[in-house]
Amino acid sequence: MKYVSTRGRADELGFADVLLAGLATDGGLYVPQSWPTLAPSRGRTYVDRAVEVMLPFVEPDIDEITLTHLCTEAYETFRHDAVVPLVQTSQGEWVQELFHGPTLAFKDVALQLVGRMFDHVLEQRNQRVTIVGATSGDTGSAAIDGVAGCDNVDIVILYPLGRTSDVQRRQMTTVDAPNAHAVAVEGTFDDCQDLVKAMFNDVDFRTRNNLSAVNSINWARVMAQTVYYVVAAETFARPATFSVPTGNFGNVLAGWIAREMGAPINDFVLASNSNDILTRFVNDADMTARPVVPSLSPSMDIQVSSNFERLLFEMNDRDGGMTDEQLTRFRTSGRLDIEADQRERYITGSFRAAAFDDDATLAEIGRVYAATGMLLDPHTATGTAASKLFSGPDGNDGPLITLGTAHPAKFPDAVEQATGIRPALPAHLADLFERDERTQTVANDLGAVQRLVESLTR
Ligand SMILES: *Cc1c(COP(=O)(O)O)cnc(C)c1O
Numbered sequence: 367m368k369y370v371s372t373r374g375r376a377d378e379l380g381f382a383d384v385l386l387a388g389l390a391t392d393g394g395l396y397v398p399q400s401w402p403t404l405a406p407s408r409g410r411t412y413v414d415r416a417v418e419v420m421l422p423f424v425e426p427d428i429d430e431i432t433l434t435h436l437c438t439e440a441y442e443t444f445r446h447d448a449v450v451p452l453v454q455t456s457q458g459e460w461v462q463e464l465f466h467g468p469t470l471a472f473k474d475v476a477l478q479l480v481g482r483m484f485d486h487v488l489e490q491r492n493q494r495v496t497i498v499g500a501t502s503g504d505t506g507s508a509a510i511d512g513v514a515g516c517d518n519v520d521i522v523i524l525y526p527l528g529r530t531s532d533v534q535r536r537q538m539t540t541v542d543a544p545n546a547h548a549v550a551v552e553g554t555f556d557d558c559q560d561l562v563k564a565m566f567n568d569v570d571f572r573t574r575n576n577l578s579a580v581n582s583i584n585w586a587r588v589m590a591q592t593v594y595y596v597v598a599a600e601t602f603a604r605p606a607t608f609s610v611p612t613g614n615f616g617n618v619l620a621g622w623i624a625r626e627m628g629a630p631i632n633d634f635v636l637a638s639n640s641n642d643i644l645t646r647f648v649n650d651a652d653m654t655a656r657p658v659v660p661s662l663s664p665s666m667d668i669q670v671s672s673n674f675e676r677l678l679f680e681m682n683d684r685d686g687g688m689t690d691e692q693l694t695r696f697r698t699s700g701r702l703d704i705e706a707d708q709r710e711r712y713i714t715g716s717f718r719a720a721a722f723d724d725d726a727t728l729a730e731i732g733r734v735y736a737a738t739g740m741l742l743d744p745h746t747a748t749g750t751a752a753s754k755l756f757s758g759p760d761g762n763d764g765p766l767i768t769l770g771t772a773h774p775a776k777f778p779d780a781v782e783q784a785t786g787i788r789p790a791l792p793a794h795l796a797d798l799f800e801r802d803e804r805t806q807t808v809a810n811d812l813g814a815v816q817r818l819v820e821s822l823t824r
Pocket residue numbers: 471472473504505582611612613614615616617618665666745746771772
């Protein structure tokens with residue numbers, strides 16, 4: 367498979383180069399030259415299906431035997447035999463639990479595999495990289511866990527001092543691997559992101575340290591996420607609707623791709639918190655960036671959904687120049703305008719959307735607990751609330767599947783507030799608060815951070 371950039375001016379690359387590059391040189395995101403058709407399902411397990419779904423995307427750079435090996439290792443880290451089990455929550459509604467991985471959020475599904483793919487490709491090329499990233503919580507721990515122990519990767523994750531939850535911080539600072547480093551910055555999440563951007567913009571520093579990224583625009587992450595849509599949809603006799611708690615559009619884009627490949631999927635429900643740019647876009651044709659407001663579902667506190675660019679490229683019939691123009695205008699005006707016929711073809715009939723503020727989210731956690739005894743985290747709860755909204759008699763024929771994006775114990779305060787019950791950490795993390803933390807604090811200063819990164823890189 368060859369990959370092209372959504373801005374149309376970067377070289378076509380194979381999978382391994384796309385994996386390591388992240389962003390294209392023209393500022394665009396890589397997408398496959400064409401969408402492959404799903405191979406028939408022959409195997410029995412999640413790993414079997416994962417290999418069948420992903421093989422066309424990674425060949426010839428990664429062969430079937432290697433992919434099988436990487437997937438087996440990645441999904442062995444999940445604490446459920448089904449990897450991503452479906453749990454029924456009402457007549458016609460299910461939650462797909464994507465949070466049985468090491469760090470209790472759905473990002474493990476992609477990052478456990480992507481970390482291993484990085485190590486494999488680098489080993490073959492006899493190269494090393496240093497991954498730097500910024501996190502407000504979930505991504506950092508999933509990325510650190512995904513590459514912990516990789517021989518050819520060092521990782522340095524910047525987090526804002528005192529602004530992550532204790533669980534989130536400890537998941538980053540207690541990983542016992544010589545190549546993994548969590549660094550507290552005396553600043554905000556935005557400061558952390560700015561520092562990472564500045565390190566990438568310093569070409570000298572970037573080249574000297576072979577900097578790389580595993581942020582949510584990395585194609586391999588989206589690819590790995592298509593698998594659970596295929597697996598869930600194929601469980602049912604009628605085409606499914608997925609309700610997706612989303613911020614960056616990455617997760618829902620993976621579902622859209624699964625449908626393009628032929629998975630039996632009807633449509634998608636986008637669930638937002640108060641940061642509702644995607645909901646406004648779907649319901650009111652209004653994609654205007656507004657300031658981010660903090661919520662109980664912090665991993666969806668995003669106002670610019672970077673992965674939307676990949677769908678926009680499709681909406682523009684894969685015209686990179688047009689996509690570039692639209693996004694450049696969006697950056698200056700803060701408003702993205704889509705033609706009515708593009709909306710008609712790509713949005714209407716494919717996407718529905720709803721937003722829920724913190725009060726509605728807490729009420730939903732309480733409602734589901736009363737109805738089923740299940741504890742939901744606040745991200746997943748926006749999804750089940752949206753599912754409920756569209757589950758009426760005229761709303762849906764097929765199954766409604768909400769993606770369960772985090773384990774309730776990752777956000778215990780909100781769950782306790784809603785239900786009176788403080789969810790316990792699963793067994794593999796039960797001693798999280800007894801483990802030794804390894805972290806350093808650094809000033810919000812580019813020079814200081816760069817010196818630290820260089821001293822940590824092996
Ligand atoms: C990252 C994250 C999301 C949002 O995922 P997108 O890829 O931005 O759509 C939702 N829930 C949880 C728990 C997350 O960690």
